[in-house]
Structure formats: structure tokens, C-alpha cells
Amino acid sequence: MASFNGTPISDVIDSILDVDVLDDILDKVPGGNTINGGGGNDFLFAFTNDTLRGEDGDDVLDAADGNGGNKLFGGEGNDTIFASFNDEVFGENGDDTIFGGLGGNTISGGLGRDTFWIANVDLPANRNTITDFNPIVDTIRVDLAGVTQLSDLTITQDVNDAIISRNGTQIAVIKNTAIANLTATNVVVDVNAGNNPTINVAPAAIAPVTFTVNENLGNGTVVGKVTATDANLAAGDRLKFEITGGNNDLNANDVAPFSIDPVTGEIRVTDSGDLDFERNSSINVKVRVSDAENLFSEAQVTVALNDVAEPTPLAFQLKTFEFENLPKLGTTAKGDDILLGGLSGLFFVGTAENGNLKFVANTDRGPNGEATAQNRPFLLPDFQPEIVSFELNRTTGKIEITKRTGLFRADGVTKLTGLPNLQAGVGGTAYTDEVGVEIQADDSLKILENDPLGADVEAIAVDAKGNYWLVDEYRPAIYQFDVNGKLLDRFIPIGTAAATADPTDNFGTEVLPEVYAQRRNNRGFEAVAIEGDKLYAFIQSAIDNPDSDTDTTSKGSRNLRILEFDISTKVVTAEYLYILDNITGTGTAKTDKIGDAVSLGNGKFAVVERDDRSDDTSNKFIYEIDLKNATNVNDPDNLTDLPDNRTIEQLSPAELIAAKIKPVDKTLIANAAKFGYTGVEKLEGLALIAPNTYALLNDNDFDSNVPVKLGILQFPADSVPLQLTNNNGTITIAGGSSNNPTISFTIKSSSSNQVSELGVFIVDDDEGTIDGSKLGDDDYEEKALSRAKVIFSTINNSPNGFTSDGLERVLSFDVNSKLRFFSIDDRTTSRDLVLKTKSFEKVIFSSVTNFQQLSTASFSIRFNNLVINAEAGTSGLVLGTGLQDDREGEVIDLRSDLATGFDANLFPKVEATFTLNREAAFNNFIGFYKVENVAGDIKKSNGDIVKVDSLEYASAAVTNRLTSIEDLVVGNQRTAEKTGIFDAGSIFAPFIIINSNPTASFSDTNFNNDPTVYFSYLGANRDGIDHIRLLGNNTFGFEDLAGGGDFDYNDIIVSVKLTPIA
The missing domain is CATH 2.60.40 (Immunoglobulin-like)
Structure with missing residues (x-):
């Protein structure tokens, strides 16, 4: 590293070294100097009336100690610029960070995602002017005592400009910007202003620190700033911050809760869904601080969460209505009367002519007691499961049962019961139910006969023809009934009959995958929803796979299966994985089960995830899930990367990623308990009344001391x-x-x-x-x-x-x-x-x-x-696509990005699978190379920067192509699949070598003799024509003829699937 100092006269200091300190502040007198950084990551200092040009690399331009009048040009790269006052600042290309200093500066960020610090600790003496703020990609930052949220600032409109002020003092004018475009997303307030704990780097370990913030902070919010000092830090060197541990993805959506700015040490929220006090009151993050020689110290940073009251009923309106005067079902052998209850499942039928809301619900297997060993007491052994039709008068609050439809076998005469079906093995294993018993008046036990079609039905849906579809926990099974309750068919796991002593027994139609027979007792199908011709059955808790009589796998797994079943062809068409949030609770607080589900259309569903508590601390979560990006685990081709001797149920979220299995996406809609749906343990009915209105229903297990409570949960506009x-x-x-x-x-x-x-x-x-x-x-x-x-x-x-x-x-x-x-x-x-x-x-x-x-x-x-x-x-956004909506954006962007939820610090490598298709006479070669910025500049091994309009650009690109990727070639009218690895944190651009390959000569000093190569950047193409088009997410079409030829962009098509690797 070299260091140069200016003099009191007009100097021009120019450098082409990799890392330089170019200093003109030592003399502290006007010199009118021009300082050019050249290549590499330079540190340039100015005093008065100086001009700094960072040029290539990630440079630091510092005029903070100067007397103003400077012109600061960042150039290419992600630069950090410190202005003083009355300076002109130009970030130019790259993701720049610009500090407004004492104010009065005119600031242009240029291209890229820029950050403008308009006030840092102190109010500027004069307002700064930002000339080209882009509200979509740029960010304004404020760090002032007393300013903890956007509303602490005043934002006013002045013709076409926005003015940001604090207590009457103007901080900045944002040119050509409507105040409606300034939001908490792009105007970020440091919530720990003036109160940032400091971590001192020492030869020993760093002392732990704690930041305390409110739960549910929005993405991008700064929760704290880790600052560090290094007594041995060389002048101009800067420390690097990174997260190396902790930072657990608590809601299992593959996005960690926090990221850290490698330069400033600011810890920001990247997944607000993880900041849930009810799930975890604090989150630990391990932070490493390293110097230029990679000497480092680490500290545990704890982010403690304040419990914030959820939106009040003014935001979410919940009304509850209780069933009254429920009819008597029967009397037990011990003389106790049992009333109708046990409603498990709910479906909204529509609105009656009188305005009443019409529903159907179903009972489960009937009143029963706690099991002893393998024996399950049935209080009414002859109980017939039924479908209960009822209406709610929202004006009077009264619920009226309008019809009770008993469930029958296929003959329409024989009543179904709720009794177990079969016992094929040891209790707790596949194809084996509990043993039904009846407690007699003298407390003796009478063993009950099995009912091969006995139904412990837990959920209900109605198809377009009016048929009822119910699912049960026993086999598990999918039942189809007509409008009169007559069984049309029962679909069960393959191998059910063969598992019994008499394989001729008829338990139903065997079409479900055998693994479903390994359901945990009373944890089979709990929810059902229909979308078009597809039925979706949700396992209540994880399948015990591998199977054991202690249900070890099931009790330790968060991975629940969703089965997709075609109700017209009667075949299984797919399976997906749903990941429970957190099953570490104990007793009734264990949130380890599904309650019900309802279709929202377009592959989306609302799903209840619950515990067994009944007060306002309980978890009665309602999630919206989306199948669109989820992996079909019913397709064996999608399971080729499973670890040896491990099942889907045994994998952690990280292992699922490594196995290229994507669960369904989840978004929390509400916790019903927080809005007053309390006094009940089992939320097992969920129906959609309107796009912003849900109906809720509980299963009271036929206990007349527990109300049967219908809730209507309505969202505001x-x-x-x-x-x-x-x-x-x-x-x-x-x-x-x-x-x-x-x-x-x-x-x-x-x-x-x-x-x-x-x-x-x-x-x-x-x-x-x-x-x-x-x-x-x-x-x-x-x-x-x-x-x-x-x-x-x-x-x-x-x-x-x-x-x-x-x-x-x-x-x-x-x-x-x-x-x-x-x-x-x-x-x-x-x-x-x-x-x-x-x-x-x-x-x-x-x-x-x-x-x-x-x-x-x-x-x-x-x-x-x-x-x-x-x-x-x-x-x-999809990983890799962050730049693909820009001009010349046919690249793969693997930098950390809130828009894609990708953190390159957490996932340093990205695995790529390339699918190639060709329709061309030429034998072309596709490759990828790293570029330094959005303009496409290449950094050679010696540090020199090659721009897109350079004659040696093709040579530099091919020389620097990624050899970690298989050769991307394919025969004409053929398809090929290739693999490779990208290093995260950079941009990678494709190229096509026309009818040649990288072994051709690209080192000749006469670059015009090189084979023809085309790029995403028009300035690099000899004919100035676009030869690469974007056909989809990370899907590129190439045209190989000069001048655009036939402009068909089908000569080679490359589709890239990206998977982060931790």
C-alpha cells in the first residue's frame, strides 16, 4: 500500500496501485488538487477546493475534515463518501454510501442502490440537496437523538421537491420527489440513535452486548450498531463485520432474521416474521470483526424483543357466538348424558336469503376418554358421526342447527361408527389403531369390535357437485359422501388390507402412499380443502417415518405433509411439505399440530397451527401458505439429494435446503387468541366467508363444560x-x-x-x-x-x-x-x-x-x-434476478439483497443447475464471468479494470470465466443439464462464443482476431446489437448471428436454478 500527500499548490496525484492512501489534508491550505484513485480500493482525502476521483474499486473519499468546496466523484464500485460542507458529490456507478457532513452539499448518487446519510448524530448547519433519489432502490438514513421513527421528522412538499426537517430545521431537500414516495422503507431511522453499545476489539474475546427493540420491526430497520476499534489498525484500513453464527431462521422460511453491514456494523432486520416475542423473546447472533489481515474477534450479540400488543379490535374485529341448547346424543353406561359437540371441521356454504351465514361442520369419532396403554374408552360406542348444518344470524347472534346428516356405509342403511378399524401390529406402529373399550357401570372394561370403516373424521369440504369430502385420523383416510351422507368411497394407504390377518377385509380403496399408514395415533389427516378438482389433505403432526412404537420421529419433527388428490381421477398427484414454526414448548404450550385449512385460490391456503392452551397467551396461529414454489416430494426425481438413510421427516430446514426440497411459503395472518378467541383449547374449524373474513370453530370434545364457540374474524380494509x-x-x-x-x-x-x-x-x-x-x-x-x-x-x-x-x-x-x-x-x-x-x-x-x-x-x-x-x-424476488428488470440486466446477481431475502454472509456459495436447449448450426459455448459492477467492468488478476467498450473485453471475460461451472455446450435440438458453483456476493454475466470455445486464442495483442463473443452489455458487442434476451427468471435466450441475424434468440437457451449453500 502506498501513501501520497498533496502540497499547498495545485497538484495532480494519480495512482494505478491496488490499495492507496492519497492525502491532501496534511497541509490544511487550499491547493485546488486533483486526486485520482485508479484501480483498487483507495482512500482519498481532500481539504478545500479539491477534486477526488475514486475511479475503479470500492473507494473511500473523505472530505469530512476539510473546509468545503470540494468535488467528490466515486466512479465505479461501491464507494463510501464523506462530504464536509458546500461540496459536490457524485456517487456515479455502484451501491454507494454518502454522508452529508455539515450540510450545504449537492449530492448525486448515480446508478445503483445508494444510501444517503442526511443527518448523523448532529443536525447539519445547512440542508443537503439530493438530486437523483430513486425511492425504489435508494435509501435515506437519519441518526439523530430523539428521532426513533419516521413520524419524528417533518416531510413537506415544495412544488416538485420533498423537504425533510426536524423541529423546524431543514435537513435535506429531495429533488423531483413526491412525499408520498418517502416511506419507512426508504427513509430509515436508526432506532438506537445516541445509544449504540460499543464493542472494543481486543486480543481477548469481545464482551457480549444486547440490543433491545420492539417485536415485529419491519424489514430494513436498524436494531443496533456494532462498533469496533483496533489499536493496530493501519491508516486508511477499515474493519469488516460479518455474522458467523446464531441468527436462527425461527419461522423456517429460509430467511435469517438479521444481516449486518460489513462496513458500518449496523444490524438490520431481514425477516420481521422472526421477531415474534411469543415465539422467542430474544435472538442470539455471533458477530465477527476482522481487520485487513483477517485477525478477528467475535462477540455474541443478543437482540432482546419487547412484547408489543398486537393490533386492537379496531384493526382486527372478532365476534364470537356460542351454540345453545345442544341436543342430547345419548347416555353412557355410567348414566351420564352426552350432548352434541365434538365439532371438528368447518365449511362456509353461503348466505341465506334472510342474510344468515350458512355452514356445515362434522363431529369426530364421538365422546371418548383418555387412553390407558392401548385401550381407548368410548363413552357412546354406537355413536354415529354426523354432518351438522347450521346458520348464524349476525343481528341476533343466534345459531340455529338446521339439519343433522348421519353418515352411512355405501348401502345407505348401515350406520358408520367412530370405532377403530384394525390392529395390525404393536401399538403406535403402522396400520394399528388403539383398541376400543367401553367402561361399564361397575368400571369394568368391555372390548368393542372394530369397525373396518369406522371414521374419526376431522375436517370437511364440499365440492362443486355438493358431495361432502371428509378426512380422518385413523388410517388416515379421505371419505366421499353424497348429500344424504351415504359413503361413495373411502381412500386409504396402500397395504392396509395386506397388513391384517385377513387380507380380504375391505377398508376402502388403497391409493394413498404407504408411508401415511405410519401416522401417529390420532394425528392423521386433520384438515382438508378443495380447489377445483384437487383436494388437499393436511397431516396433523409429522408422520412417524421411520416408524417406532414410541413415535420418536413424529414427536421430534416439524415437517408435515400436504397430500394433493385429484377427486375426478381418484389418484394422488403431489405432496408438499409444511414446516411447523416451533415445537419446543411443553405440555399444553406445545404448538405441534394443524387445526384446519381452507382454500384461498391460486394454490394458496389459510392454515391453523395451534397448541392446547385456552387463554390469551395461547397460539392459535392462522397462516397463509402458497404451494407455488414448493417441491413436489411425491416425485422421486425430486428426492435424489436426500441424505443416505434419512427420511423427509428427519431433516432440518437446513438439510431440506441442501436436499433441494422447498417447503411451502408461509405468512402469518393473525393469532386468533390475541384477538379474543379464548376459552377454548382446540381451534379445529376454519372457513373463508369473504376475502377479509374468516369463521372459526372449536372442538369441545363433547364436554358440556366447554362452549362450542363460533368466531367471525374480520380484517379491516x-x-x-x-x-x-x-x-x-x-x-x-x-x-x-x-x-x-x-x-x-x-x-x-x-x-x-x-x-x-x-x-x-x-x-x-x-x-x-x-x-x-x-x-x-x-x-x-x-x-x-x-x-x-x-x-x-x-x-x-x-x-x-x-x-x-x-x-x-x-x-x-x-x-x-x-x-x-x-x-x-x-x-x-x-x-x-x-x-x-x-x-x-x-x-x-x-x-x-x-x-x-x-x-x-x-x-x-x-x-x-x-x-x-x-x-x-x-x-x-427470485434469487439471482435482482438486476434482471434493468436494461442490460441479463445477469445473475448474487449480492446480498433484501428484495430477494438473500444474505451472502450466511450462504457463501450458490449451487447452480443449468438446463440447455439448442436450435443452431453453430457449436456455440456458453460461460459466465464475474463483473465488478452493474456496468459490466471486469477486474483482471493484476487489478486492472477492463471496461465494456475495451477491445480486450472479450479476452478478459473468457480468461476470467468461472471454471467451477461445467462447460455449457449441447448438441443441436438436444437438451443437456450441467452443474456449477457460484461464489456469493457478486454479479455474474453470461457470454456466448460463436462456433468456438475458450481454448481458442484470446491472448493475441490484436484483439480483433479473437473469436466472436457476445455479451449482455451492448458496448461489448462488436455489432452493438442485443444478443441475449431474458425469457424468464434466470432464463436466457441467445442469438448467435452477427447483426442480430434472424433475431430468434433460440440458438441456445440456458435456464439456471440456484440453491444457496450454507
Whole structure:
């Protein structure tokens, strides 16, 4: 490392070294110096009227001790810039962090995700001016005593600008920004201002520290700042912070609760769902602080959570209604009367003409006592399970039972019972039920005969034909009954009859996977939901797999199966995994079971996850789950990476990731107990009345001392799930709880005879206005496309084995954004030709006739023969796609990113599976190489930076290609699968070598003789034409002919599936 000092005169100091300290503050007199950092990570210091240019690398430009008047240019890389006052700051390219110092500075972040510190500890003497704040990707930071939330600041509109003030003092003016675009997501307040514990790096261990914050803090919120000192730290060197342990993913959604800024030491929330006091009152994180020579110390940081009251009934309204005057079912052998109860399952039928809400519920196997060894006492052995129809009058609060439908065998005469079916082995093992007994008047036990079709039914759904579908815990089984309660069929695990002494016994139709017979006693199917022709049956607690009479696996596993069953073809079509949150509780506090489920449409369901407590501390969670990204574990091809001699039920969440098994996505809707659904232990009925209204019902186990309580839980308008509304062809994203919801776009069908690109742009109102211009105005097309995000391109001649149908892209937007869409046909694209040539004749904008509303949160859009389905959600962007909606964004971005939920510190490696398809005469070669920034610059092994317009760019890219990836080649009209490993924390760009490979000469000083190589960056392509198109998430289409050739982008198609590796 070299160090250079300026003089009192006008110096020009230039460096090309890797890491330099270029200093002009020692003389403390005006020098008018120019200091250029060159390559590497440099530290540049200025005093007065100096010009600093960081150029390439992650540089630090520091004018904080100067007297102002400086010009600070970050250049390429992720730079940190400290202004003084009256300085001009230009972050330029990269994710820069800029400190406003004493104020009066004019600041431009440039390209990238920039952070602007407008006030740090002290109020600036004069306001700073930010000229190019992007509310979608940039962040404004404030660290002031007394400022703990955004509302502590005053934000006002001054014509086109936003003014941020504190107690009447203006801190910053944000140019060309509406105050509606400044939210707690992009204006971040340090909640520990003035009170940040300090960690002192010493030769010994670092002392532990604790931050205390409220639960449920939003993503991106700073919970504390780990600061460190190093007595031996060389001038200009900086410490690095990283998380090396703890930080457990408590809600098992593959996103850790916290990340840490490697430069500042700030710990931020990355998954607010983990910050749940009821689940864990504190979270431990191990933080490592290291110097430039990788000497380090570690500390345990504890984030303690304050218990914050959940939203009051003003936010979530719950009303409860109790069943009264329940009819008598019978009298036990000991003379006790039993009343109707045991309602386990609920389905909303509709609204009666008089406005009453109509429901059906089902009883379970009947009143019973606690088991002794293998014996289960049945208090009414002849009890017939039934379906109870009832109505709720919401005005009077009265519940009226309107019909009771007993369940019969297929003859329509023989009553079903709730008695066990069979005992094939040792108690607690597969195909084995408890033994039914009756307690006599003298307390003796009478052993009861089995009922091979006996039903312990736990949930109910109704299909489009009016048939009842119920699931039970015994086999487990799926029952189909007609409207009169006559059994039509019973579907059970394969091998049931063969497990008995008489294999001719008829227990039902054996179609379910054998492993379901290993259900834990009384923990078989607990929930059922129907969507279209698919029925979904939910296991209550984990299957005991491997099986033992002590249910060891089941009791220790959080992995529950969801079985998908086609009710028309009567076959199992899929299985998915649902991960319980936390099963470490004891006794009645153990939250280890499902209660019920209901379909929300589009592969989404609401699911009850519960314990057995009855007060307001209990867990009666209602989650929204989504099957869309989950792995089908019924497909053996998806289980090839299971560890040897281990089952799905035995794997931890981390092991599931390693096995490439993705559980369903979960989002907490509410804890019903927090809103007053108390006094009951078993929430086992859940029904959807309207998009924001649920019905709840408990199973009282036929105990007349426990009420049968119907609850109506209603969300307010601002808690309604995400909605996409269409107003004259403008789509508005509304509702939900996220400031940055996503829309998933999926190609439903594509039969076009040309290549088309589909894009989306943000408009100012429902009429589609953009900065005062309306559709039809001369400048409208250019304004629209300058705001465009590319969704994807579709091709017209797919290689064998490849289809565009089903390809997906996920994009993120601000809530309340208004969107319009466009397509560009044939060879014109928004990224290169249109905005360069101002040729818009092939641009087609959407209108109201293009859209069809599918649900409140989804729609389809049609352009000629291209049909796209769009659905709103909150799942975040897909790993690798963070830059893919930008121009020249056909890259894989593996940097840490809140939008994707990916933390490169937690997952240093990413495994890639490449699927290749080809339709080309040329034998082309595909590769990937690391780039330093979004502009595509390459850093050579000697530290030199090669820019995209350099003649040696192709040579540098091919030389630096990732050899950790198999050669990406495939025969014509063939499909191939390859694998590789990416290092996390960087951007990787693809290239295509035309009819050649990397062994060709790329080192000749006459770079014009190199084989032809095309890139995502137009400046690197010899013909200036786009040769790579985005066809879906991490899916790239390549065109191998010069000048764009036939512009079909099907010569090679590469689809990349990414899996983080811890």
C-alpha cells in the first residue's frame, strides 16, 4: 500500500496501485488538487477546493475534515463518501454510501442502490440537496437523538421537491420527489440513535452486548450498531463485520432474521416474521470483526424483543357466538348424558336469503376418554358421526342447527361408527389403531369390535357437485359422501388390507402412499380443502417415518405433509411439505399440530397451527401458505439429494435446503387468541366467508363444560390481502402489508410467429399520464419506455425440449403503484433499438380490452397470441434476478439483497443447475464471468479494470470465466443439464462464443482476431446489437448471428436454478 500527500499548490496525484492512501489534508491550505484513485480500493482525502476521483474499486473519499468546496466523484464500485460542507458529490456507478457532513452539499448518487446519510448524530448547519433519489432502490438514513421513527421528522412538499426537517430545521431537500414516495422503507431511522453499545476489539474475546427493540420491526430497520476499534489498525484500513453464527431462521422460511453491514456494523432486520416475542423473546447472533489481515474477534450479540400488543379490535374485529341448547346424543353406561359437540371441521356454504351465514361442520369419532396403554374408552360406542348444518344470524347472534346428516356405509342403511378399524401390529406402529373399550357401570372394561370403516373424521369440504369430502385420523383416510351422507368411497394407504390377518377385509380403496399408514395415533389427516378438482389433505403432526412404537420421529419433527388428490381421477398427484414454526414448548404450550385449512385460490391456503392452551397467551396461529414454489416430494426425481438413510421427516430446514426440497411459503395472518378467541383449547374449524373474513370453530370434545364457540374474524380494509384492480387498462397494486409487493408473471400460452418483448411501466394516474403526457402525445412512447421494466421476451421457434409456457418472472413494485403494459414485436427492443433510434412503430400499449380479471389479486393480459397470467404476492424476488428488470440486466446477481431475502454472509456459495436447449448450426459455448459492477467492468488478476467498450473485453471475460461451472455446450435440438458453483456476493454475466470455445486464442495483442463473443452489455458487442434476451427468471435466450441475424434468440437457451449453500 502506498501513501501520497498533496502540497499547498495545485497538484495532480494519480495512482494505478491496488490499495492507496492519497492525502491532501496534511497541509490544511487550499491547493485546488486533483486526486485520482485508479484501480483498487483507495482512500482519498481532500481539504478545500479539491477534486477526488475514486475511479475503479470500492473507494473511500473523505472530505469530512476539510473546509468545503470540494468535488467528490466515486466512479465505479461501491464507494463510501464523506462530504464536509458546500461540496459536490457524485456517487456515479455502484451501491454507494454518502454522508452529508455539515450540510450545504449537492449530492448525486448515480446508478445503483445508494444510501444517503442526511443527518448523523448532529443536525447539519445547512440542508443537503439530493438530486437523483430513486425511492425504489435508494435509501435515506437519519441518526439523530430523539428521532426513533419516521413520524419524528417533518416531510413537506415544495412544488416538485420533498423537504425533510426536524423541529423546524431543514435537513435535506429531495429533488423531483413526491412525499408520498418517502416511506419507512426508504427513509430509515436508526432506532438506537445516541445509544449504540460499543464493542472494543481486543486480543481477548469481545464482551457480549444486547440490543433491545420492539417485536415485529419491519424489514430494513436498524436494531443496533456494532462498533469496533483496533489499536493496530493501519491508516486508511477499515474493519469488516460479518455474522458467523446464531441468527436462527425461527419461522423456517429460509430467511435469517438479521444481516449486518460489513462496513458500518449496523444490524438490520431481514425477516420481521422472526421477531415474534411469543415465539422467542430474544435472538442470539455471533458477530465477527476482522481487520485487513483477517485477525478477528467475535462477540455474541443478543437482540432482546419487547412484547408489543398486537393490533386492537379496531384493526382486527372478532365476534364470537356460542351454540345453545345442544341436543342430547345419548347416555353412557355410567348414566351420564352426552350432548352434541365434538365439532371438528368447518365449511362456509353461503348466505341465506334472510342474510344468515350458512355452514356445515362434522363431529369426530364421538365422546371418548383418555387412553390407558392401548385401550381407548368410548363413552357412546354406537355413536354415529354426523354432518351438522347450521346458520348464524349476525343481528341476533343466534345459531340455529338446521339439519343433522348421519353418515352411512355405501348401502345407505348401515350406520358408520367412530370405532377403530384394525390392529395390525404393536401399538403406535403402522396400520394399528388403539383398541376400543367401553367402561361399564361397575368400571369394568368391555372390548368393542372394530369397525373396518369406522371414521374419526376431522375436517370437511364440499365440492362443486355438493358431495361432502371428509378426512380422518385413523388410517388416515379421505371419505366421499353424497348429500344424504351415504359413503361413495373411502381412500386409504396402500397395504392396509395386506397388513391384517385377513387380507380380504375391505377398508376402502388403497391409493394413498404407504408411508401415511405410519401416522401417529390420532394425528392423521386433520384438515382438508378443495380447489377445483384437487383436494388437499393436511397431516396433523409429522408422520412417524421411520416408524417406532414410541413415535420418536413424529414427536421430534416439524415437517408435515400436504397430500394433493385429484377427486375426478381418484389418484394422488403431489405432496408438499409444511414446516411447523416451533415445537419446543411443553405440555399444553406445545404448538405441534394443524387445526384446519381452507382454500384461498391460486394454490394458496389459510392454515391453523395451534397448541392446547385456552387463554390469551395461547397460539392459535392462522397462516397463509402458497404451494407455488414448493417441491413436489411425491416425485422421486425430486428426492435424489436426500441424505443416505434419512427420511423427509428427519431433516432440518437446513438439510431440506441442501436436499433441494422447498417447503411451502408461509405468512402469518393473525393469532386468533390475541384477538379474543379464548376459552377454548382446540381451534379445529376454519372457513373463508369473504376475502377479509374468516369463521372459526372449536372442538369441545363433547364436554358440556366447554362452549362450542363460533368466531367471525374480520380484517379491516387496509389489512385486506393484496389486490390488483383494473381501471381502464391501468392496474393498481393495493392492500396487503408490504410496502414492496411483488407480481409474478407467468406465460400461459404463446403461439406467436415472431419474437415479442413484454414490459411494464409506472404511470401517474388511472388515465396513464406520465409527467403530463397522455397516450397519443408525441413524447409519450419515449417517456413510457424510459420508465419500463422488461418482464420477458417470448420466442417463436423453440428448440426441442423447451417451451415458453409456464416461464415465470417476478418483479417488485411500490404498493399503490399504477401500472400499464406494452409489447414490442419482431426485432425492435426497448433496451437498445427503440430508445436509440426513437423508432416506436412496433410498440403496442395495453388497453382495457387486453385484460381479464381472474381474482382480486390476479389477472391475465393478452397481446395477440401471447397470454400472460399475473398474480400479486409478497414472496420477494427470485434469487439471482435482482438486476434482471434493468436494461442490460441479463445477469445473475448474487449480492446480498433484501428484495430477494438473500444474505451472502450466511450462504457463501450458490449451487447452480443449468438446463440447455439448442436450435443452431453453430457449436456455440456458453460461460459466465464475474463483473465488478452493474456496468459490466471486469477486474483482471493484476487489478486492472477492463471496461465494456475495451477491445480486450472479450479476452478478459473468457480468461476470467468461472471454471467451477461445467462447460455449457449441447448438441443441436438436444437438451443437456450441467452443474456449477457460484461464489456469493457478486454479479455474474453470461457470454456466448460463436462456433468456438475458450481454448481458442484470446491472448493475441490484436484483439480483433479473437473469436466472436457476445455479451449482455451492448458496448461489448462488436455489432452493438442485443444478443441475449431474458425469457424468464434466470432464463436466457441467445442469438448467435452477427447483426442480430434472424433475431430468434433460440440458438441456445440456458435456464439456471440456484440453491444457496450454507
